[in-house]
Amino acid sequence: MKNDHTRMPRLLLERKDAKPSMFVNDVSRMFMHRVRRECEQNGVPNGYHRILMELSHNDGATQLQLVNLTHLTAPTVSVALGKMESEGLVTRQADTADMRVMKVCLTEKGRGKVAGVREIFHRADDALVKGIPQEELDIAMKVLRKMLVNLLEEEDK
Structure with a gap:
């Protein structure tokens, strides 16, 4: 079914016992579904958009930093970066201060994406x-x- 991702949110609208967390969760999932779908329709495969957006704020981040910032797994980031590099969206360059560290940088084509x-x-x-x-x-x-803030305070306890 084309709109299977909308079935549960539609049902939530009818629930009398719905909690704020249920709405936040469904709104977030539907929002990201739309973003992923539109990105893919515009030649930006799933996962790329997170990496691209993080690099737009943190150009020169390391692969490990991208894993932490995007909440993607290390293998996912590694594979995506390999593909993104071959597509000319990013380059990987050794850090001049520490040659063991590889920085990931956007190319002009990547900035366009x-x-x-x-x-x-x-x-x-x-x-x-x-x-x-x-x-x-x-x-x-x-x-x-x-x-x-409430959730962050609970996490800090």
């Missing part, structure tokens, strides 16, 4: 908040921030 991925995220964000007045978005952001 970043711009496309950013546009995909912007469109998905626009779809996410369509029809919601700014004052409601401000309240939602305040509530979501507080939820994140």
Whole structure:
């Protein structure tokens, strides 16, 4: 079924016992499904978008840093970087201070892909908040921030 990823969220809308965490989870999954689908339609395979976005903020990161920043597995990052390098999106260069360390850098072609991925995220964000007045978005952001703070505080205990 084409929209199988929407079946559970549609059912959640009918549940009287739904919790905020259930909505946050489904919204996040649907958002990322859309981003992955649009990225793939625009020639950016799954996993690349996370690496590209991290490198756009941390150009010259090491492979291990990319594993930690993207929450992808080490083998996934390794394979993706190999493919991205062969496609001319990134280069790997030895660190001049420590030749054992390899830095991953975006190429011009890679920066072009970043711009496309950013546009995909912007469109998905626009779809996410369509029809919601700014004052409601401000309240939602305040509530979501507080939820994140609560979870971080629990983790720090």
